[in-house]
Amino acid sequence: MIGRRGIIGGLLGGLVAGCGKVAQSGPGASLLSAVEDWNLAVHRALTKRTALAPEFSIADISPDFRGNGTTNPGTLAYAAHVATNFSDWRLAVDGLVERPLALSLADVRALQQRTQITRHDCVEGWSAIGQWTGVPLRDLLSTAGLRPEAKFVVFHCADLLSGAPYYESIDLIDALHPQTIVAHMLNGAPLPVKNGAPLRMRIERQLGYKHAKYVERIEAVASLAGIAGGKGGYWEDRGYQWYAGI
Numbered sequence: 424m425i426g427r428r429g430i431i432g433g434l435l436g437g438l439v440a441g442c443g444k445v446a447q448s449g450p451g452a453s454l455l456s457a458v459e460d461w462n463l464a465v466h467r468a469l470t471k472r473t474a475l476a477p478e479f480s481i482a483d484i485s486p487d488f489r490g491n492g493t494t495n496p497g498t499l500a501y502a503a504h505v506a507t508n509f510s511d512w513r514l515a516v517d518g519l520v521e522r523p524l525a526l527s528l529a530d531v532r533a534l535q536q537r538t539q540i541t542r543h544d545c546v547e548g549w550s551a552i553g554q555w556t557g558v559p560l561r562d563l564l565s566t567a568g569l570r571p572e573a574k575f576v577v578f579h580c581a582d583l584l585s586g587a588p589y590y591e592s593i594d595l596i597d598a599l600h601p602q603t604i605v606a607h608m609l610n611g612a613p614l615p616v617k618n619g620a621p622l623r624m625r626i627e628r629q630l631g632y633k634h635a636k637y638v639e640r641i642e643a644v645a646s647l648a649g650i651a652g653g654k655g656g657y658w659e660d661r662g663y664q665w666y667a668g669i
């Protein structure tokens with residue numbers, strides 16, 4: 424699929440350079456223009472994927488950001504984390520990385536932060552606008568050092584939904600998108616339990632079910648095939664689309 428280095432540059436560079444000679448002769452010219460059209464289409468598609476989601480103002484923030492799906496993992500372990508204000512919570516960043524990380528909330532808060540006011544759209548037919556603060560996932564991945572084989576990023580959550588672990592995954596375009604953050608605050612306060620305390624994903628170009636809550640492990644992988652049902656997410660394993668772009 425698409426590598427981390429020069430997503431567009433690599434495609435354009437390779438194809439256009441390779442076709443340069445052919446273009447000088449008659450039939451080659453139309454080949455080159457076909458390739459250029461194709462490049463343009465690829466470029467447009469990628470630009471769409473890397474474009475920012477709309478951001479809103481403080482006045483637009485919904486008075487109540489409802490909780491949906493799991494609103495409390497309800498395990499003894501999670502209750503203990505709530506009781507200790509998540510001081511022992513660790514976020515692992517591992518899998519196909521050079522330097523696996525294990526971050527406390529203090530570690531996460533000490534990193535460069537991003538705050539964004541965005542609209543969350545759930546397939547069940549509701550939306551809400553909230554202000555999220557957290558660490559760009561791309562910063563965590565660059566600190567950990569993604570290995571070249573890594574193609575997807577998997578989010579492992581602390582909750583079971585109908586007895587099965589909630590998990591999600593995205594490709595590297597979304598993983599490196601500037602608005603993809605590991606959030607620890609909603610509307611200027613620590614994330615409430617119902618919204619995924621202490622850490623949840625915001626993946627602003629995707630529908631609500633991609634935004635994993637209660638995240639305890641971020642794993643870089645080459646393939647989604649071996650994980651749970653193999654479709655890349657809890658809801659995907661039950662028939663939802665893996666690519667939920669908006």
Ligand SMILES: Nc1nc2c(c(=O)[nH]1)N[C@H]1C(S)=C(S)[C@@H](COP(=O)(O)O)O[C@H]1N2
Nearest residue numbers: 489490491492493545580589618631634636
């Ligand atoms: N761990 C976990 N993450 C989850 C879910 C869940 O049940 N468990 N539900 C998803 C769905 S369908 C939506 S719409 C959003 C809801 O986020 P909210 O509870 O902050 O509204 O979380 C998503 N992430």
Ligand SMILES: [Mo]
Nearest residue numbers: 545546631632
């Ligand atoms: Mo949802």
